[in-house]
Amino acid sequence: MAIPTTHFVILAALLFAVGAAGVLLRRSGISILLGIEIMLNAANLSLAAFARQHGQLDGQVFVFFVMAVAAAEVVVGLALLVAIFRRIGSIDVDRLNALRW
């Protein structure tokens, strides 16, 4: 039997909440990026679930695009973290308190 769409949506909401908690509560830059990845995955999961619900593939195409954008985002984000680490010797986002050097 097929799993109801509702269950996938609830799982996606739970994963999104965990990711949001990671972004809001952690101070390590890497943990914040991980939380963003979890939230993107949760959104992808609900997109795929609704694509099956409506019997159309457009939702899956969007998941594909979100994956590509997430890859680009994480590359730039991690490069920023490396640059920040070289500059201040830490990735604690609380220590980022200057707009310019």
Next chain:
Amino acid sequence: MVTLVFYLTAAVAFVSAVVAISHRSPVVNVLSLVVTFFCVAVNYALLGASFLAAAQILVYAGAILVLFLFVVMLLNAPEVPPATEPRPFQRWLGTAAAIATALGGTLLFLTWRTALPSAGPGGDAVALGRLLVGPYLFAFELIAVLLLAALVGAYVLVKRKH
């Protein structure tokens, strides 16, 4: 059987996601996120999206998390020390906001949902490919440009200045 697989992977995905954001060691965070992404890939397969399941493992578990691991090890175990100044209510505010997001989103969906039609076919990689190079061709090409821009941007950001 399918139901059992779904609930098992859902539970494992949730628990490993919690570990991924709550453990202190960055390596453990990244490795438990691999488990989450594999469980999400299983969920894609349950939804009939076999191409997405493969892409999830290739792109997320194969590329993005390897990148995370590289950076974690490049930065030499960048553990963040405990906060210097006390932040009494930010922590609870953040937790409350996250819980409200989950409950609010689910409740909103459950209250406002109309009579959903029965589930259609999941589709396959051939139909997905025809959509990608058909109606979504422009967005598909834009993704290529975006990835190139990200590549160049990452290089410029981490380049050492002489």
